[in-house]
Amino acid sequence: MTxxxxxxxxxxxxxxxxxxxxxxxxxxxxxxxxxxxxxVPGVKAASVNLATSRAxxxxxxxxxAKIESAAIEAVRxxxxxxxxxxxxxxxxxxxxxxxxxxxAKLQRSLIAALLLTAPVFILEMGAHLVPGMHHxxxxxxxxxxxxxxxxxxxxxxxxxxxxxxxxxxIPALWRRAPEMNSLVALGAGSAWIYSMVATFAPAWLxxxxxxxxxxxxxxxxxxxxxxxxxxARAKGRTGAAISQLLKLQPRDARLLRDGxxxxxxxxxxxxxxxxxxxxxxxxxxxxxxxxxEAYVDESMISGEPIPVTKRRGDPVVGGTLNTTTGFTVKAxxxxxxxxxxxxxxxxxxxxxxxxxxxxxxDRVTAVFVPVVxxxxxxxxxxxxxxGPSPSLAYAxxxxxxxxxxxxxxxxxxATPTSIMVGTGRAAELGVLFRQxxxxxxxxxxxxxxxxxxxxxxxxxxxLTDLLVLxxxxxxxxxxxxAAAMQMQSEHxxxxxxxxxxMQEGLALAAAREFxxxxxxxxxxxxxxxxxxxxxxxxxxxxxxxITHEDSRVGAWADEGKTPLYLAVDGRLAAIMAVSDxxxxxxxxxxxxxxxxxxxxVMITGDNARTARTVASQxxxxxxxxxxxPEGKVEALQGLRATGKSLAFVGDGINDAPALxxxxxxxxxxxxxxxAIESASVVLMSDDLxxxxxxxxxxxxxxxxxxxxLFWAFAYNAALVPLAAGAFYPPFxxxxxPMFAAGAMAFSSVxxxxxxxxxxxxxxxxxxx
Ligand code: ADP
Ligand code: MG
Numbered sequence: 007m008t009x010x011x012x013x014x015x016x017x018x019x020x021x022x023x024x025x026x027x028x029x030x031x032x033x034x035x036x037x038x039x040x041x042x043x044x045x046v047p048g049v050k051a052a053s054v055n056l057a058t059s060r061a062x063x064x065x066x067x068x069x070x071a072k073i074e075s076a077a078i079e080a081v082r083x084x085x086x087x088x089x090x091x092x093x094x095x096x097x098x099x100x101x102x103x104x105x106x107x108x109x110a111k112l113q114r115s116l117i118a119a120l121l122l123t124a125p126v127f128i129l130e131m132g133a134h135l136v137p138g139m140h141h142x143x144x145x146x147x148x149x150x151x152x153x154x155x156x157x158x159x160x161x162x163x164x165x166x167x168x169x170x171x172x173x174x175x176i177p178a179l180w181r182r183a184p185e186m187n188s189l190v191a192l193g194a195g196s197a198w199i200y201s202m203v204a205t206f207a208p209a210w211l212x213x214x215x216x217x218x219x220x221x222x223x224x225x226x227x228x229x230x231x232x233x234x235x236x237x238a239r240a241k242g243r244t245g246a247a248i249s250q251l252l253k254l255q256p257r258d259a260r261l262l263r264d265g266x267x268x269x270x271x272x273x274x275x276x277x278x279x280x281x282x283x284x285x286x287x288x289x290x291x292x293x294x295x296x297x298x299e300a301y302v303d304e305s306m307i308s309g310e311p312i313p314v315t316k317r318r319g320d321p322v323v324g325g326t327l328n329t330t331t332g333f334t335v336k337a338x339x340x341x342x343x344x345x346x347x348x349x350x351x352x353x354x355x356x357x358x359x360x361x362x363x364x365x366x367x368d369r370v371t372a373v374f375v376p377v378v379x380x381x382x383x384x385x386x387x388x389x390x391x392x393g394p395s396p397s398l399a400y401a402x403x404x405x406x407x408x409x410x411x412x413x414x415x416x417x418x419x420a421t422p423t424s425i426m427v428g429t430g431r432a433a434e435l436g437v438l439f440r441q442x443x444x445x446x447x448x449x450x451x452x453x454x455x456x457x458x459x460x461x462x463x464x465x466x467x468x469l470t471d472l473l474v475l476x477x478x479x480x481x482x483x484x485x486x487x488a489a490a491m492q493m494q495s496e497h498x499x500x501x502x503x504x505x506x507x508m509q510e511g512l513a514l515a516a517a518r519e520f521x522x523x524x525x526x527x528x529x530x531x532x533x534x535x536x537x538x539x540x541x542x543x544x545x546x547x548x549x550x551x552i553t554h555e556d557s558r559v560g561a562w563a564d565e566g567k568t569p570l571y572l573a574v575d576g577r578l579a580a581i582m583a584v585s586d587x588x589x590x591x592x593x594x595x596x597x598x599x600x601x602x603x604x605x606x607v608m609i610t611g612d613n614a615r616t617a618r619t620v621a622s623q624x625x626x627x628x629x630x631x632x633x634x635p636e637g638k639v640e641a642l643q644g645l646r647a648t649g650k651s652l653a654f655v656g657d658g659i660n661d662a663p664a665l666x667x668x669x670x671x672x673x674x675x676x677x678x679x680x681a682i683e684s685a686s687v688v689l690m691s692d693d694l695x696x697x698x699x700x701x702x703x704x705x706x707x708x709x710x711x712x713x714x715l716f717w718a719f720a721y722n723a724a725l726v727p728l729a730a731g732a733f734y735p736p737f738x739x740x741x742x743p744m745f746a747a748g749a750m751a752f753s754s755v756x757x758x759x760x761x762x763x764x765x766x767x768x769x770x771x772x773x774x
Contacts, residue, residue: 233751359442
């Protein structure tokens with residue numbers, strides 16, 4: 007049996023440390039920072055994400071200040087900056103602001119570079135392109151003076167807006183760890199040095215090679231700055247989902263202190279505080295209503311657009327909207343403990359995750375820059391040796407073109423940007439990927455198994471029938487006995503029987519010696535009688551004779567009702583039926599899943615006949631009925647034995663083992679209950695369409711990643727040989743360093759823009 011790797015147990019925050027890293031530009035930076043962090047004593051593993059600029063450390067022990075400062079120091083020695091971040095989302099506004107500042111700074115650099123580069127470009131390229139201009143320059147200001155002007159301007163470009171490339175790239179070269187900035191610095195730098203020599207010490211150059219490439223040096227810097235600015239702007243948009251979630255949380259709260267209302271900052275609210283929520287305001291933290299009644303719009307957590315009625319004692323969630331009347335709330339969870347903070351953390355975790363596919367990319371990029379430098383050196387040597395005259399000029403230009411075209415930033419951005427946008431869009435649709443790698447695993451899922459009660463059905467059964475079989479008892483007393491013992495059971499069926507007794511206004515006696523038999527029913531002593539309530543299995547195990555009720559019971563089962571038996575003092579006294587209506591969304595959700603090509607299975611403890619009826623109402627392909635709660639894992643393994651990978655959808659309360667055992671566990675959250683540990687995907691609303699959306703998003707994201715990777719690799723595979731001049735002998739084709747810079751800037755912008763397309767992902771809908 008092929009068993010896919012189980013998702014790693016969620017790391018508890020105590021042995022985890024998150025750092026924000028500044029200054030990373032490409033995939034090789036990521037590897038370098040990871041290596042530096044992994045070598046810090048006490049760090050078990052380090053994972054760095056380029057799109058979020060975050061590093062996540064898994065520690066051998068709990069986090070402490072020593073490891074923290076050692077890690078920051080290690081990052082600094084590798085040539086980057088690091089600082090600690092909190093994982094409650096409170097940093098997000100600052101991150102957004104930093105991003106915006108970075109984009110603005112890049113824009114200023116770009117404008118400066120553009121202004122300085124334009125005259126250089128016109129003087130040099132104009133002379134080549136416009137007939138007569140060359141002559142005009144030579145006669146008006148003179149060629150030498152034109153070169154001097156270009157020298158001044160391009161020096162300003164390299165020393166001003168272009169300084170970042172040298173400041174980062176050259177030290178990286180000394181550390182023998184060249185990265186993308188090194189390539190730009192070397193490329194633009196060599197064009198500039200050569201031109202300076204040609205201008206000021208022409209005697210050093212062989213005859214016929216006295217050319218200047220100031221325009222190439224300047225344009226490379228300008229175009230790459232342009233690419234980075236576009237990238238920074240687009241990246242800002244990839245994090246929008248989290249910012250939107252955070253906007254739901256009010257900045258301050260109105261506290262009731264000694265009978266006085268005071269406005270305080272949200273950070274100062276503590277559990278136990280009493281808060282006043284006015285109509286039209288958002289609830290600031292999680293709490294319980296102490297006074298008043300309200301309609302609360304919980305659409306942000308449940309996706310349900312209709313406001314829910316909340317009364318005294320009901321829980322309310324921070325971030326939800328109070329629509330009509332004011333009420334007071336006692337805070338239960340504040341700060342990083344609120345449901346909203348947990349949701350934000352989950353999305354951030356997923357956004358920063360590394361997919362298994364990334365391992366391949368990492369292996370390639372690790373050797374990429376050194377290989378490019380080698381190819382560039384080889385290009386230089388071959389052109390110098392075999393190239394046409396002036397061979398030194400050709401050798402230089404082509405070597406520079408190779409260095410510029412091969413910057414691996416598109417490769418570094420390919421997966422993380424898609425993951426970021428994909429998980430962000432998923433969060434908007436109420437799908438939380440608790441483990442980022444479930445994004446990749448979900449795409450390969452072939453079968454979806456559902457728990458029945460509470461997942462496919464509303465989980466709120468009602469008692470529909472009660473048939474007294476023994477004339478010695480009357481209906482009311484039987485129902486009251488059943489209800490008396492069900493009072494102690496947690497099962498939804500118990501609720502149904504209890505509700506029925508309440509509705510009929512029956513008085514309930516006390517039940518003693520209550521026993522709950524998992525997956526079968528309950529027994530107890532009520533008013534001195536041994537009462538037993540449950541399914542056929544329970545009756546058989548207690549040797550209760552079931553004689554001629556089969557047709558009645560069978561008819562109920564065929565209607566999709568769950569039949570129950572009630573025995574008193576060892577003899578069958580009544581049969582009952584409860585009905586748990588299927589969720590309104592379930593039929594169309596199952597249809598959508600079939601449209602997506604998935605097989606569906608229902609797993610339930612209910613009897614086979616009832617289960618089959620419910621399954622056929624829903625259009626579910628296959629049923630596993632009569633499964634004991636502890637048998638669900640086994641049932642899943644049985645389904646997986648066919649070699650198909652499997653997702654399990656459950657309500658997360660009693661389904662934890664099954665959720666953990668499936669390839670992907672999808673938990674249906676009930677509002678606040680988002681921290682369902684055993685699931686790898688959590689749906690915030692109980693609408694089953696979320697399952698299809700999770701799969702749809704996963705497919706869209708993985709497709710996007712493959713497009714990005716294909717693009718990033720194909721682009722290099724195609725253009726490096728062109729830049730090296732491989733197509734010169736047959737076709738006379740060469741790539742100017744300026745075009746190389748343009749193409750390279752475009753390739754990373756393409757990758758980010760392509761990833762942003764996932765934002766337009768629309769929920770899966772039933773056809774027709
Ligand atoms: P499921 O989650 O699919 O409903 P369970 O294992 O919880 O499966 O329950 C299986 C069956 O056991 C129920 O269909 C019912 O017949 C019986 N049962 C469980 N708990 C009770 C109870 N408290 N009262 C009566 N019957 C019960
Ligand atoms: Mg259940």
